C-alpha cells in the first residue's frame with residue numbers, strides 16, 4: 592500500500608502512522624522526524640532546516656523533494672510506504688508523482704485527517720516528545736509518570752515549534768500552502784478519504800483501518 596497521510600499540524604498523523612506502519616508492515620516516513628533527526632545530529636541539513644522549523648515555516652521544496660526521493664528509493668519501500676508530512680506544497684506533490692512514476696509506482700490513497708483548529712491548538716500546546724520518538728499529550732495521552740517516557744525513561748521535552756506563536760504560524764501555513772492539495776488530488780482523480788480525526792486515538796485508528804481494508808489494495 593502506498594499511502595499519504597494528510598492533515599494539519601496536530602491532527603494525529605504521527606500517532607496514527609506509527610500504529611498503521613506496524614499493522615500493515617510498511618515503513619512510516621515522516622519528513623518532520625527526518626529533519627529533527629538531522630537537527631539532533633547537527634548535520635548541515637538539520638542546521639539549515641532549524642530556522643524554518645522553529646518559526647513553523649516550511650523548509651524549501653528542493654530540500655524536501657531530495658529527502659523524499661532518497662527515502663522512497665530504499666529497499667524497505669518496495670512493498671509500500673506511509674508518507675507523513677509530505678507533500679505539503681503543490682511542487683512537492685508534482686515531484687512525488689514524478690518520483691513514483693519513474694519507479695513504476697503510484698499512490699493508492701490519500702487519507703485526510705480532519706480536526707477543528709481549536710482542538711489542534713490544545714493538542715499541540717500539550718504535546719510532549721521523547722528523544723526515542725514517543726509522543727504524549729498531557730491531557731489526552733499522558734505518560735504514566737509526569738514528564739518521563741513510558742518506553743525508555745528519558746525526560747520528555749516540548750517541541751520548539753509547539754510554542755503558541757509557532758503553532759499559529761503552522762496552522763496558517765497549512766491553510767495557505769498545504770490544504771490546496773486536497774483540491775489538487777481531487778482533480779487528479781486520486782482516492783482521497785477523509786477521516787474524523789477529532790475522535791479518540793483508537794477510534795480514529797479503527798476508522799482508518801476499516802477504510803484501508805475496504806480498499807483491498809495488494810502489495811505495490
Ligand code: AP5
Nearest residue numbers: 600601602603604605606622623650676714718727728792
Ligand atoms: P512535522 O513534524 O510533520 O509537523 P506537523 O505536520 O506540523 O505535524 P505534527 O507532527 O505537529 O502533528 P501530527 O499530525 O503528527 O500529530 P501527532 O500525532 O503528533 O513537521 C515539522 C516541521 O518540519 C514543519 O513545520 C516544517 O518546518 C518541516 N517540514 C516537515 N515536512 C515538511 C515538508 N514536506 N515540506 C516543508 N517543510 C517540512 O499528535 C499531536 C498531539 O495530539 C500528540 O500529543 C498526540 O498524543 C495527540 N493526539 C493525537 N491524536 C489524538 C486524538 N485522536 N485525540 C487526542 N489527542 C490526540
Ligand code: MG
Nearest residue numbers: 604605621623
Ligand atoms: Mg507528526
